Amino acid sequence: MTKDHPTVVKYRNELPTTHMFQHVIDLIRKPPFPADINVWNVVRQRGGYTVPQCDGLPEQAFSPLGHHAEDWTTLDPGRVKPNEAIYAYTNHDQSRMLWYHGHAMGMSAIDVCAGLAGLYVVRDPADDRLGLPLGEFEVPSSCRTGPSRRTAHSPTDPFPAVEPRRYRLRILNASNERFWRLRFDVPRQVLLQPQPPFWLIGTDGGLRAPLQMLDFLTVQPSGMT
Structure with a gap:
């Protein structure tokens, strides 16, 4: 990514309906997700300048079947399906490495272990x-x-x-x-x-x-x- 050049991402949740660590999910499950939903998620960019609608808070999660947590939100709602969300990142950062990861309620640690994490590098042409x-x-x-x-x-x-x-x-x-x-x-x-x-x-x-x-x-x- 280039410093001060915004990035727009459409996230689509097509994760398997059974979690890799299902036994943990069974222990932590709570509303708003019903018993037949095992995988809910939202992406958080860690360390960047981000508007609240794109912050990836736990209450903004959504499931592969399109079930939404209470604070789910998206940019440009007319362009997304129920299992999608559009986020934008300002990239108004110093030249450095950030990262992003699954940030759903109660699942951040096991989702990162399962591989739902990545590096996000902001570069300054200078x-x-x-x-x-x-x-x-x-x-x-x-x-x-x-x-x-x-x-x-x-x-x-x-x-x-x-x-x-x-x-x-x-x-x-x-x-x-x-x-x-x-x-x-x-x-x-x-x-x-x-x-x-x-x-x-x-x-x-x-x-x-x-x-x-x-x-x-x-x-x-x-x-x-």
């Missing part, structure tokens, strides 16, 4: 002069936890082949409450320094100055680098 790695040399990834599982996920390849050059890692901690301590571990037969250092050039607040060289990084829940 940053082009910095010469930061882009394209295949910019690697986004997320760390998350959930019921009986802990995962680190890359949308491309969890074990990518790399070149002897600089890469930019964009890391999200999508865990509900777990902190992650991250570092590079290199076999000694490959490199005498088993934990090579790296530069921290930005956080969820954008690019940072001065730069900081680290050999490990602790990322808090919902934190980004």
Whole structure:
């Protein structure tokens, strides 16, 4: 996304009618969703400048069958079906990485664990002069936890082949409450320094100055680098 260039998204809920963690749904179910609806959802963009109608609050959820929570809303109602909603994002942000995820009542943690989360990068053309790695040399990834599982996920390849050059890692901690301590571990037969250092050039607040060289990084829940 480009800074100050708005984005309009039509969300359509076509999720399976039975949740991956159905046993959790059975424990937390409450009105306004009746007993025969197991999957309700709404998307929240985390950290951006967003108008209230597009905030993705839990009470704005909707189901695959078109059942709406009490505060469901959409832009341009004449252009949506019952299982859809149109949201707009201003992208009036610094150059940084945000994220979005399922935010329905009582389900945020298990929905993120089930994979309903993604990265949202806002770019400022003024940053082009910095010469930061882009394209295949910019690697986004997320760390998350959930019921009986802990995962680190890359949308491309969890074990990518790399070149002897600089890469930019964009890391999200999508865990509900777990902190992650991250570092590079290199076999000694490959490199005498088993934990090579790296530069921290930005956080969820954008690019940072001065730069900081680290050999490990602790990322808090919902934190980004």
